[in-house]
Amino acid sequence: MSYGLQVFASNGTEILNGSSRVTRSVTSGTTATINTGNSLDVTVADFANDDTWKVFTSANNMPNSFNVRLQDVTKHSGYFKITNNMGVNSSFDYIVVRSG
Amino acid sequence: MAYGICVVNDSGQTVIDSRRDESLLYAGTANTMTGPNINPTFPATGWTGSSLILARPQASTGNQVIGRGFGGTWAQTQVSGADTTWRELRAQSDDSLTPSGYGLVIYNDAGTEILMSANDLEATAELVATGKFNGSTGTGSEGLYHVFNMDPALDQGRYYVLATNTISMFGVKPTWQLHIDYKFDYTNSQIRIQNYYYETVTIDQSRDMEYAIFYVRNGGTADDNFA
Numbered sequence: 001m002s003y004g005l006q007v008f009a010s011n012g013t014e015i016l017n018g019s020s021r022v023t024r025s026v027t028s029g030t031t032a033t034i035n036t037g038n039s040l041d042v043t044v045a046d047f048a049n050d051d052t053w054k055v056f057t058s059a060n061n062m063p064n065s066f067n068v069r070l071q072d073v074t075k076h077s078g079y080f081k082i083t084n085n086m087g088v089n090s091s092f093d094y095i096v097v098r099s100g
Numbered sequence: 101m102a103y104g105i106c107v108v109n110d111s112g113q114t115v116i117d118s119r120r121d122e123s124l125l126y127a128g129t130a131n132t133m134t135g136p137n138i139n140p141t142f143p144a145t146g147w148t149g150s151s152l153i154l155a156r157p158q159a160s161t162g163n164q165v166i167g168r169g170f171g172g173t174w175a176q177t178q179v180s181g182a183d184t185t186w187r188e189l190r191a192q193s194d195d196s197l198t199p200s201g202y203g204l205v206i207y208n209d210a211g212t213e214i215l216m217s218a219n220d221l222e223a224t225a226e227l228v229a230t231g232k233f234n235g236s237t238g239t240g241s242e243g244l245y246h247v248f249n250m251d252p253a254l255d256q257g258r259y260y261v262l263a264t265n266t267i268s269m270f271g272v273k274p275t276w277q278l279h280i281d282y283k284f285d286y287t288n289s290q291i292r293i294q295n296y297y298y299e300t301v302t303i304d305q306s307r308d309m310e311y312a313i314f315y316v317r318n319g320g321t322a323d324d325n326f327a
Contacts, residue, residue, distance in 0.1 A: 005107045005115065007204075007218045013318040015224040018110045023227055023312075024122035024215075025191035046120075052113070054230060054310045056152060056265040067297045072308040095152055095264065097312075098122055099227050100113040 023054070026096040030060070033091045034084040041079045044096055049075040052100030057082055061090035105206055116216045121208045123193035124216040125152070127225040127260075127314070130322035132158055133184045151188040154225065154260035154314055157284050158183035160326045164284035166261055182284075185322060187260065189225055189314070192217055222318060225260070229313040233281065234306045235295040243296025244304045248313050250289040257326030258319060259284075261291065262312040281311070286326065 004018025016022070027044060034040045047053055055073050063070060064087030071092060072083040082092050104118035116124060128151070157164045163182050193213045199205045203219030228248075235244025250256050266281035283292045293311045297303045316323055 004110060005204075007221055007224075009222050009318045011318070015221055015317045016115070016218075020109055020115060020224070021111070021113055021227045022115055022224065023125045023189070024116070024120075025125055025193065026122055051230060054312060056262065056310055058265050067299065067303065069305055070307060070309075073310065074308050097125065097152070098114075098120075099230065 021099060023097045023099045026053075026098050028093075028095040031082060031092045031094065033089050034082060035089045036084050036087050039081050039083040041076075041081050042094065043079045045078075047075070047078050047080065047096070049077060050100075052098055054097045054099065055080045056095045056097065058093045059084075059086060059090045060093065061086070061088050064088045104209060116206055118206050118209060118215060120215075121213060122215065123191040123213065124221075125189050125191055125225065126221055127154065127223040127316045127319060128188035128190045130319060131186050133186060151190050151194070152262060152264045153186055154189050154316070155184050155186040155263040156257070156260045157286075158185045160256065160286040164286070166263055166266070166282040166284065186263070187223075187225075187316070187319075189262065192220065195220070223320075224317045225314040226317060227312060228259075228315045229311075231293070231311060233293060233295045233309040233311055235293075235304065241302055243294060243298065243302045244306065245295065246293040246311075248291045248293065250286075250291065252289045254315070255324055255326050256286055256289065258316045258323045259291065260314045260316055261293075262314065265309055266311075 005016060006014060007016035009015050031040050053075060057071055057073050059071060068087050069085040071085060074081045084090060106117040107115040109115055155166050165182055197214050197217050197220050199217045199219055205214060206216040207213060208215055236246060238245045250259050261282040281294060283294060291313060295305050295307055297305055
């Protein structure tokens with residue numbers, strides 16, 4: 001490779017190189033309870049609505065039926081929004097990851 | 101920048117930047133879970149409780165559905181789920197590392213947190229696809245889905261999906277498919293990211309949920325069995 005970083009594991013296998021796209025941990029937490037049909041904004045420094053920021057959420061309660069829409073997560077400048085569509089109130093665990 | 105280190109890949113994406121408190125995520129040790137299973141905790145053992153979970157079918161044949169069950173606990177798909185190989189996608193800052201000897205170690209600008217320790221990296225998780233569950237192709241009987249094409253020249257046993265925020269159930273009745281978020285198709289070298297509900301008819305669901313697919317490098321024999 002002509003430039004960039006190469007990292008080799010102890011067995012000599014290359015595990016990072018100049019074309020690797022990796023992810024990094026930013027923050028994680030649990031929201032307060034969000035009533036069904038409502039939303040909650042979570043502020044994250046530098047957060048942007050682009051493909052380099054990823055938010056992974058998991059509900060802490062079961063939905064009231066199998067065919068509900070579950071939760072939606074939308075990204076905005078400086079925050080993301082979790083909308084509870086499960087038919088029951090629930091808090092949500094979230095993990096924010098960055099890849100660019 | 102006045103000091104520190106920033107590594108950018110050849111596509112202009114940041115790999116690591118000491119100005120940001122963002123620790124490198126890597127692929128943890130491989131574990132297995134046998135399916136089908138109804139509402140077990142998933143992963144069954146060894147999960148630290150806060151890390152992201154990578155998962156793939158344990159074999160290249162049989163049912164290839166990957167997801168988790170309803171109820172707020174990690175779970176295998178309830179019926180007809182694949183045997184699963186899973187790993188944590190772990191931040192190096194969570195590992196209480198004490199680097200010594202040689203190798204590149206990058207700290208945050210306060211010097212309080214390790215963002216990357218090359219000497220402690222054994223298996224990395226390269227991000228090869230990411231997006232939203234809201235689907236762009238397919239409809240009607242097949243439902244909305246994205247297709248990710250695995251490179252057939254590579255070992256397909258090294259492809260993992262991020263199962264953290266998936267919620268799936270398969271086969272309460274033989275034809276039910278409820279929120280099946282990932283389906284592997286090794287015959288056609290594809291992973292489908294799906295966004296529909298199927299009971300007696302297919303109902304598209306345009307959820308705004310993230311997905312991610314990774315390729316694990318140097319995972320050892322656990323991942324080299326599909327070649």
